Amino acid sequence: MNGLFYIFLLSLIPTFEGRYAIIVGIGKGYSLIGVLLVASLGVLLLSIALPLALPFIDVVMLKLEETPLKRFAEFYLTYVGRVRRKAHPYVDKWGFFGLILFVAIPLPGTGVWTGSLAAYIFGIEKRKTIPALLIGGLLSILITLIPSLGVIRLF
16 A cells, blocks of 8 residues: 555656556556556545645745745746746637646646646636546546557557
8 A cells, every 4th residue: 555655646746647657556566446546536636725725825925035935936937937828728719628638638747737727827717627627637647547558559
């Protein structure tokens, strides 16, 4: 069970999330069902917690701008700007479904963390954000799981 807890922790890391945690779990030989359950649990936790926490993070970053941790706040604000540019075409054009698609694409800079930030930036309601993040996060697990199992040969 200790190994599955490790996979759960990996599923909470920004941009790594459940989609890459399952690859590690499969590679380490953990039970497929166990890996899927803990990676999905990580996606569920992030999908609920992040939309609720982001307004507080903004307040903290604004206060940090006037402290010796100014660089950390600037890093965050730069990241927010990058998310806005990357997610805008998806969210602006397709709204809820665009957010699902943006989260589901298993590429660096997408995922539940970035998707929740994009939803917050673009003012998508939490009642729409949470299901979109959850569906997109679970789809991203599926998208990376299939090639990982060798069901579809890419090469």
